[in-house]
Amino acid sequence: MDALTASDATDAFAALSQPLRLQAYRLLVQAGAEGVAAGAIAARLDVRQNTMSANMAVLLHAKLVRRERRGRSIVYFADFATMQSLLGFMLEDCCGGRPDLCQPLIQEIACAC
Amino acid sequence: MDALTASDATDAFAALSQPLRLQAYRLLVQAGAEGVAAGAIAARLDVRQNTMSANMAVLLHAKLVRRERRGRSIVYFADFATMQSLLGFMLEDCCGGRPDLCQPLIQEIACAC
DNA sequence: TCAATATTTCAAATATTCATGAAATATGGA
DNA sequence: TCCATATTTCATGAATATTTGAAATATTGA
Numbered sequence: 404m405d406a407l408t409a410s411d412a413t414d415a416f417a418a419l420s421q422p423l424r425l426q427a428y429r430l431l432v433q434a435g436a437e438g439v440a441a442g443a444i445a446a447r448l449d450v451r452q453n454t455m456s457a458n459m460a461v462l463l464h465a466k467l468v469r470r471e472r473r474g475r476s477i478v479y480f481a482d483f484a485t486m487q488s489l490l491g492f493m494l495e496d497c498c499g500g501r502p503d504l505c506q507p508l509i510q511e512i513a514c515a516c
Numbered sequence: 517m518d519a520l521t522a523s524d525a526t527d528a529f530a531a532l533s534q535p536l537r538l539q540a541y542r543l544l545v546q547a548g549a550e551g552v553a554a555g556a557i558a559a560r561l562d563v564r565q566n567t568m569s570a571n572m573a574v575l576l577h578a579k580l581v582r583r584e585r586r587g588r589s590i591v592y593f594a595d596f597a598t599m600q601s602l603l604g605f606m607l608e609d610c611c612g613g614r615p616d617l618c619q620p621l622i623q624e625i626a627c628a629c
Numbered sequence: 630t631c632a633a634t635a636t637t638t639c640a641a642a643t644a645t646t647c648a649t650g651a652a653a654t655a656t657g658g659a
Numbered sequence: 660t661c662c663a664t665a666t667t668t669c670a671t672g673a674a675t676a677t678t679t680g681a682a683a684t685a686t687t688g689a
Contacts, residue, residue: 409535417533419606420526421647433609441666454648456667475656475665483610490603493532496546497596534677554636567678569637574676588635588686 407488411466415489418465423448424458431468431481438471438480520601524579528602531578536561537571544581544594553589 407415419425427444439447445455459479462468466485470477520528532538540557552560558568572592575581579598583590 409538413533413535413538416529416538420530420533422522422526425522425526425529429606429608432607435610451649452666453650457648460667477666481610486606493542493599494545495542497548497594564679565636570677590636
């Protein structure tokens with residue numbers, strides 16, 4: 404995937420900076436390739452559908468999620484390529500001369516998976 | 517370091533969702549252990565000192581940066597432990613049953629360093 | 630102690646974000 | 660075609676964030 408612009412990155416961070424959206428995003432990260440239907444996300448997080456829809460639109464605009472119609476439902480998925488770009492943007496050049504600082508960081512992220 | 521709460525995570529993302537703060541944070545990530553003085557950050561990003569100061573306070577509250585007085589200057593540093601926790605929070609359980617999806621992600625992040 | 634430097638804090642005006650109710654759109658089945 | 664289901668879009672008011680000028684704090688050196 405392409406590198407993010409600074410504006411793409413701030414959009415993504417803004418999208419993740421709201422509790423409901425962060426919860427929804429983590430739900431989709433955990434659901435993986437199966438995705439979760441719009442209504443199921445709202446039910447799971449106990450909010451109205453239109454509130455959830457407005458918030459999903461923010462995640463969608465930030466390209467952190469994708470969606471796909473399946474019959475009457477619309478199923479959302481986390482977009483891992485964007486997450487990857489975002490992390491790359493944040494960490495860019497973090498090791499300029501100090502790989503000893505960076506290596507344990509990578510190690511720990513790997514463990515979170 | 518401790519695991520982040522959802523509130524810590526949204527605070528951190530909110531802090532990174534503003535262009536000036538994201539630029540400042542990346543500057544500190546790249547500067548590493550040397551850090552950058554408050555005035556130098558403002559000068560480098562071409563904003564007034566009090567505007568920069570208010571924005572650094574947001575990064576500080578989110579624990580994404582630390583600071584330390586050195587003579588007349590106050591020097592800021594990126595806090596890598598918080599970044600690590602934040603990435604862990606985002607990626608938690610992302611591989612529930614699908615390590616094949618997660619491994620290339622980790623690989624790519626490692627390359628960004 | 631006095632003045633200069635480096636930075637933060639405060640209060641205010643402006644701009645942005647958020648949840649909501651109501652209306653609109655799209656799909657599937659009788 | 661008609662109705663129910665699933666979801667989004669729109670307009671609005673309330674809450675929150677952002678920048679700014681002015682004033683305050685802390686440090687250094689003469």
